[in-house]
Amino acid sequence: MNLQQLNKKINAYERLMRLDKPIGILLLLWPTLWALLIAGNGKPDWIIVLIFITGTVLMRSAGCVMNDLADHSFDGLVERTKHRPLITNEVSKKEAYWLAAGLCLAAFGLVCLMNRLTIYISFAALFFAATYPLTKRFLAIPQAYLGIAFGMGIPMAFAATTGNVPTVVWLLMAANIFWAIAYDTEYAMVDRDDDLKIGIMSSAITFGRFDVLAVMLCYAATLLLLVIAGQQLALGYGFYGGLGVAAVVAIYHYRLIKAREKSQCFKAFLHNNWFGFAVFVGLVAHYFTHYFM
Helix, strand or coil, X not given: CCHHHHHHHHHHHHHHCCCCCCHHHXXXXXXXXXXXXXXXXXXXXXXXXXXHHHHHHHHHHHHHHHHHHHCHHHHCCCCCCCXXXXXXXXXXXXXXXXXXXXXXXXXXXXXXXXXXXXHHHHHHHHHHHHHHHHHCCCCCCHHHHHHHHHHCHHHHHHHHHHCCXXXXXXXXXXXXXXXXXXXXXXXXXXXXXXXXXXXXXXXXXXXXXXXXXXXXXXXXXXXXXXXXXXXXXXXXXXXXXXXXHHHHHHHHHHHXXXXXXXXXXXXXXXXXXHHHHHHHHHHHHHHHHHHHC
């Protein structure tokens, strides 16, 4: 293999892992960072933070590879996915299996630096990540399952930082599930016509003409659950200011998706990075005022 072929292969691996599209990593990372901040009472262990950021990138990449393996028979029929490396034979299925295994092993190696409870939870995280692609065959709202998979960093963050999983974790998990339904329904609205043709299930199909309403109700549920979590944690005005900004972001998404134009729905999906960021900044603002003002 010459240098040009090697570069092409590396590029194909990067696209298979979606490293060229970091939005998935960010949507997975924000809830994890929320949890690390809260569990560390605003002063998280930076070694743990670095381990979780690296693990998030590894597991998101592994999840994308596993998703493409599971959807191999469908992706060639969908306009948005027909150029993925497994479909174009830039990467073989054997290579993809080895890549997914290597990424999972690397992530597990990082988890092994944590305590026993974190290691136990990591097995559940791997299960949800590996089985999510299959849920699109039989679950009416597979996006809810995605929310669980994308939220497993929350209990792991608390376990790694405090050695236990308090009840507020489940409020944060529920908030993340509703947020995932919101943003991934926006994503599914782009693929709805193709999904109907090939028999894939999604929240956009299940919600039908009530899809926009459902998305906005999910944003509202996310914010309400975060408010309840904030009250339980005695968080201050900085946090609620962040939630206010997140609410404005959600309203902007309504303006994008209300006409159900595909490019605008996809734009709304991508813009969810700012929703997660707003909540994060709200937490930072709370802890900053708590310690320095």
